[in-house]
Amino acid sequence: MTNTDRLPAEIGSPEPGTVALVTGGNSGIGFETARQLLDRGVTVWIGVRDFGKGQLAAKELCSAVRVVQLDVTDPPSIAAAVQQIGELDILVNNAGVNPGGEDINGTTLEQLRVAFETNVFGLISVTQGFLPALRRSAHPRVVNVSSGTGSLTWNSGPNPQFDWERVKGGGLAYRGSKTAVNAVTLLTAQALGEEIKVNALAPGLRRTNLIAGMSVGGDPAEAATGAVRLALLPDDGPTGAFWSWDGTRVPW
Incomplete structure (x- = not known):
């Protein structure tokens, strides 16, 4: 929906009173996204499945952060969070899982269900739940944290x-769910037009707890900068596109 190939280098400034929700905000990219939004004066809610872990994260962030119990796979939990938060300007759909599995030969249907339940259906459910609040915002933004591994272009071509052989298949469930996230992002942006800006983020490989024991990858804070850039897009900024953490366009 946009011909822009690069986002502005300078991150925008929020208006006073801007409110954001970051799902999965107690660790990794979500935690760093919350930190950077707080640093810019945004009122931040972190959505967490485990409220105790959320409280620990809040102590590490700052006293201003707010914690809401939110399981993206549980509709009553989402409904309760919608009621508790009230007004919302920015939704960062960061919560995600990688249930493991390999290619079509080594992935179970259960692994696929787990990946799609959180990464796709959960993202849709949270977005639908907060749409009324976002529609009341003067500058609503939705950021869907996807993955470059979900790009069909980057997974194919000459x-x-x-490369399928180089990465040993790795992750039909995870990568397939992120391709679905990209489709949901595009179709949601098309449906909402300029009413709400909706974009997807490819954060790059980061040191997070997405995979137990994973110690490779870059700093999650670097990826969070990309999420914040999309969250604070100017009103003439793009919608319906897939972006790398560094602000360059990623092919679907």
Whole structure:
């Protein structure tokens, strides 16, 4: 929906009173996104499945952060969070899982269900739940944290970035769910037009708890900068596109 190939280098400034929700905000990219939004004066809610872990994260962030119990796979939990938060300007759909599995030969239907339940259906449910609040906002933004591994272009072509043999298949469930996230992002942006700006983020490989024991990858804070850039897009900024953490366009 946009011909822009690069986002502005300078991150925008929020208006006073801007409110954001970051799902999965107690660790990794979500935690760093919450930190950076707080640093810019945004009122931030972090949505967490485990309220105790959320409280620990809040102590590490700052006293201003707010914690809401939110399981993106549980509709009553989402409804309760919608009621508790009330007004919302920015939704960062960051919560995600990687249930493991390999290619079509080594992935179970249960692994696929787990990945899609959180990464896709949960994202849709949370977005639908907060749409009324976002529609009341003067500058509503939705950021869907996806993955470059979900790009069909980067997974195919004469020189694929994620060569199937090089990565040993790795993650039909996870990568397939992120391709679905990209489709949901595009179709949601098309449906909402300029009413709400909706974009997807490719954060790059980061040191997070997405995979137990994973110690490789870059700083989650770097990826969070990309999420914050999309969350604070100016009113003439793009919608319906897939962006790398550094602000460059990613092909679907």
